[in-house]
Amino acid sequence: MNSKEKRYIFDNPRNVKVLIYALYVVCAVLVGLDFVIHRHSEYALEAWYGFYGIYGFVACVFLVLAAKEMRKIVRRRETYYDDK
């Protein structure tokens, strides 16, 4: 990279770290709020503390890891359909 070029906000690794720590804090606060705010819930499962957080986290990890496995089956070279 050109040394004269302007340094942008995420060129500094510290700023990235701050962002990630901010995310951790927000997540912790949101679970904490579960003990304060009553969520109306229809199902017993939904009434668990932090249910939505846990579900979101598990869902995304599952999604990505499953898709990674799926890629092994469905991925072909880019010209796959162009070859006759």
Next chain:
Amino acid sequence: MTSSLAPFLIFYVGAGLAAITRGRLRQVLLMAIPLVGGINLFYLGRGDLVAFGLFDYDLILLRVDKLSFLFSIVFHIAAFLGIVFALHVKDTTQHVSGILYAGSSIGAVFAGDLITLFIFWEMTAITSVFLILARKSSRSQATAMRYLIIQVMSGVILLAGVLVRYQQTGSVEFTFIGLDGPGGALILLAFGIKAAFPLLHSWLTDAYPEATPTGTIFLSAFTTKLAVYALARGFPGTEILIYVGATMTAFPIFYAVIENDLRKVLSYSLINQVGFMVTGIGIGTTLALNGAVSHAFAHIIYKALLFMSMGAVLFRTGKINGTDLGGLYKSMPLTSIFCIVGAASISAFPLFSGFVAKSMVLAAAVEEGHPIVWMVLLFASAGVFHHSGIKIPFFAFFAHDSGIRCKEAPFNMLAAMAVAAFLCIAIGVYPAPLYSLLPFEVNFDPYTAGHVLAQAQLLFFSALAFTYLKLSGLYPPEMVGVNVDAEWSYRRLLPRAVSAFIATFGPIDHAVRHLAMRGTQRVIVWIFRHHGPEGVLAATMPSGAMVLGVVSVLAIFLLLYFVS
């Protein structure tokens, strides 16, 4: 004063004028079309405004009720956004086909009978294909033909269904259809093709990423949402749609995670979003239907915004693959911000438009006792944030710096994105105007503390999962390649099957024809031998031979006469 001018006419006439004007004049004219259309909508009366009889059919060209009115408004907004975004384009074909396509879609939502619907249904196919052809690459030409065949097929199936239904019921009016007879099933199939039902969806992920940067904005808005409108009118409460819709929300997100072409990622997430609407229509309660159509309204705008941000990237860098992009927030800061607004809206962040619309469908699933469907929708909600909310902005504008330094998007593109972003936030913050347009009265408040908290938890922990996977190196890297999907059946399996068929039966066919040819040849030779120039039967007979013949016949006659 009320108007009864069919709104599609403004677009059709406008397209004609756009074709014969150039430069600034055309730009002004193009922007005026949806604005004049909007004024006309404002004064439009209610009920069956234009109806006439043709042969035995009662056709209703213009039926205005709450459902058609809501879709026509958002189609006007989408047309306006698409036009402003494409204002710098000099290509007459793209402008004219974009306007005709928007006009045809608007014509279709006002169609009060199924014959009129069929005509506009086919018009949307024919007018939109030019937005793909205009890319002018050999790949886009092939894609466009596949797109056209499938779209026209949907129309043909629709017409077959309409005629079968007419035989049964004696009516072509477009009201509730349901799945009682074969006609209804055919019509549902036709709607299902345009709505991109699972296994019928490949035309969408095939065509949308191949259209021009500006053409995809039009494509993303109209065809699938026209199908959602048609399903909402014809098939509310049809139970199978609940499961079809839930499948649509879930399966495309797996493809979206591993897809490299960012416009194709958006195409997969489009199917995911339409899935929520289809589920809502299947549930069919007033809350669910309100949710489905308000989601369609919000979705058209934020999806257009996301496609616009990626279109701007493609326009400026000539690249759209995740592997080639990254760090563009440095060159295109405004586009980045608009993209993030679109991403927040599709992810249904509180204060953004997706939140006030989609929640109704989830609430209806709970209310009507579909826990499994609710779990799937929740999974899909987390998943859509993961690939559309994070992946799209992250890989295009952040991630590793690709080193690309380009100009910010042109002014007209930024203006279109700004309007769309404003609408996304405005609807999210103040949903009352949208709610007042919905077909049923709204008794739903998205902004309860518990609901906001639940959604925030779901989304922030999805972001946490992304961060965890990224930092631990488990996240699959972007890779060059194509991921085969249902289109494999007709792009690979069918041609292969045809070649295999020819390879197997070709020789047999050849042998049979050879045999037949030899037989025919022999017959010809045999006939030639007797009747040819040298043949005994072809020889000229002397007149004496004829006399002999006549005398013989006479003799036999006399003999018979004598005997009797």
